[in-house]
Amino acid sequence: MKSRRLIPLAVALALAAIPAAPAHAGPETAAGSTATEPFCARHKCIALTFDDGPAEYTGTLLKVLKKYNAKATFFMIGNRVRKHPKLAAQVAKAGHEIGNHTYDHKYLTELEYREIYTQVQKAQQIIRKATGKRPVVFRAPGGLYNAGVLDVVGKFGMVQVPGTVATKDYVKDYRKVGLLTRRALEVAGPGEIVLMHETVKETVQSLPAVLERLSKQGYRFVTVSTLMEGEEVTPGQVYPPRPQVVG
């Protein structure tokens, strides 16, 4: 095994760090809390994730998230970031995390190793160019990955994050605002990573009600990296290392 794969993600994160406020910066951390415990050890955290952008509704989504002081993770497609670099930069500037979702959303288990590498590398370069940040989280399209995919993901210092629960907004029949709102509230739980799509209008429309309700339940909306803080995470692993609902 190559030694670089043994670098703990915490180190990788530190190396990738940009001199900006931490993703979870809120009134408490901004006040200079001396607590050394990870944010999510002290709070009821949930990580909302939005795939396939930047897209038509990215701007709307950012406004809703801001209103609820929510941070999220956006798994972006490289060729879409290339088309909309300013949107990607806007997302990053707002304190959200950007994850790598390949260059053009190919199902990686159907590709040769070299092609997998190119898919990941191209997206990584484009996202970094647009946002100044190097993604440390990756999501394989369709939740499809194998040992080769994890090897490549590890080489780029990332972890594969399939998502632990999903609203299933990728199912056409589920695309109703009321239903997606209900689904999000049903699957929500402390420490869950919720898979959604920013390309689905009804998902974006359901978000105000979802955020309102979960806020009242005491949830803090954090990025995947914030969720991982304090855990031993190694590049190339699947996070979290337990069975996941994937889409």
Ligand SMILES: [Zn+2]
């Ligand atoms: Zn996708």
